Amino acid sequence: MEIHELMMLTDDEIDYNTLSDEELKELALGDEMFIATSALGELENRNSNLGAEVAWEILSSSKGDRYLQSAALETIFQSNRELAWDYISQHVWDCDRYILNTILELMIENPSDFQSALASSVFLLVRERIKNLNQEEECISPEVIDSFLNLYGKVEKFQAVNSAPVQGKFNE
Amino acid sequence: MYPQEELRQLQQLKQKARKEFDKNLENERRLNQIKKLRHNYERSQSMFVSIQQIGLTNSAEHINKIISHLLDIGEQVTFEARVDYPSEIEGSRGRLRILSTWKILPDETKYLSTIKLVPMLGA
Numbered sequence: 001m002e003i004h005e006l007m008m009l010t011d012d013e014i015d016y017n018t019l020s021d022e023e024l025k026e027l028a029l030g031d032e033m034f035i036a037t038s039a040l041g042e043l044e045n046r047n048s049n050l051g052a053e054v055a056w057e058i059l060s061s062s063k064g065d066r067y068l069q070s071a072a073l074e075t076i077f078q079s080n081r082e083l084a085w086d087y088i089s090q091h092v093w094d095c096d097r098y099i100l101n102t103i104l105e106l107m108i109e110n111p112s113d114f115q116s117a118l119a120s121s122v123f124l125l126v127r128e129r130i131k132n133l134n135q136e137e138e139c140i141s142p143e144v145i146d147s148f149l150n151l152y153g154k155v156e157k158f159q160a161v162n163s164a165p166v167q168g169k170f171n172e
Numbered sequence: 173m174y175p176q177e178e179l180r181q182l183q184q185l186k187q188k189a190r191k192e193f194d195k196n197l198e199n200e201r202r203l204n205q206i207k208k209l210r211h212n213y214e215r216s217q218s219m220f221v222s223i224q225q226i227g228l229t230n231s232a233e234h235i236n237k238i239i240s241h242l243l244d245i246g247e248q249v250t251f252e253a254r255v256d257y258p259s260e261i262e263g264s265r266g267r268l269r270i271l272s273t274w275k276i277l278p279d280e281t282k283y284l285s286t287i288k289l290v291p292m293l294g295a
Binding site: 004007011030031038045068070071075098105108111 | 205216
């Protein structure tokens with residue numbers, strides 16, 4: 001089946017398992033957001049390097065919508081943690097709230113990663129962004145914020161014990 | 173819809189018992205899969221909320237109104253203006269901006285690839 005024929009189908013009608021890596025890549029970078037999100041997920045599970053490459057193409061060019069970009073950030077986080085932290089640190093101040101929620105969930109899910117200096121610095125940036133959030137802001141549930149802040153307390157203690165230099169940098 | 177409870181359980185297992193989570197590679201694969209389902213669900217919910225805000229519902233009448241609108245737009249689309257073609261649809265409580273993207277096949281058949289709904293503040 002040709003790509004344009006696939007794109008006449010709905011997301012539910014496509015059996016992504018049967019598609020080649022190249023077909024998945026084309027769909028993930030295509031115009032149809034529901035299909036792009038599913039194709040990226042299949043690509044990530046099948047070929048993490050190619051998935052990350054496609055995900056970066058989506059993120060670096062702000063392709064698609066906030067849902068596809070959130071999916072792309074999750075994909076990159078799985079295969080290239082350093083690139084993900086770099087992206088997060090550059091965009092955490094002005095990213096869309098839905099993407100911010102994805103960042104928070106990634107941080108909550110992966111607490112062991114906070115022990116790196118870069119991740120800890122990102123943690124501080126995220127906390128500052130949360131402080132400035134309007135309580136009525138959509139997309140971010142109070143439970144997610146609570147979990148994040150609870151975890152952040154533990155990280156602060158960890159940093160205090162280990163005298164992480166990044167703490168001073170952000171308190172200047 | 174997506175399996176919310178399974179997602180919550182996998183996220184908690186990954187956060188609180190990482191070694192146990194990592195023992196089964198299927199956990200990560202399934203977590204990734206559910207997250208993608210959730211993104212698609214959230215997108216569709218957001219689109220539905222936008223439609224409801226202008227007073228349209230998922231009734232047959234209103235769905236036909238939207239389809240009819242898009243068919244009319246399809247007649248106007250050209251190859252040069254096939255991406256994010258702007259139009260507006262009206263409901264009882266306001267108007268909604270629609271950006272539709274179309275594919276034009278070699279035989280000039282047009283089909284709708286995707287739409288974005290953009291609420292119009294104050295409309």
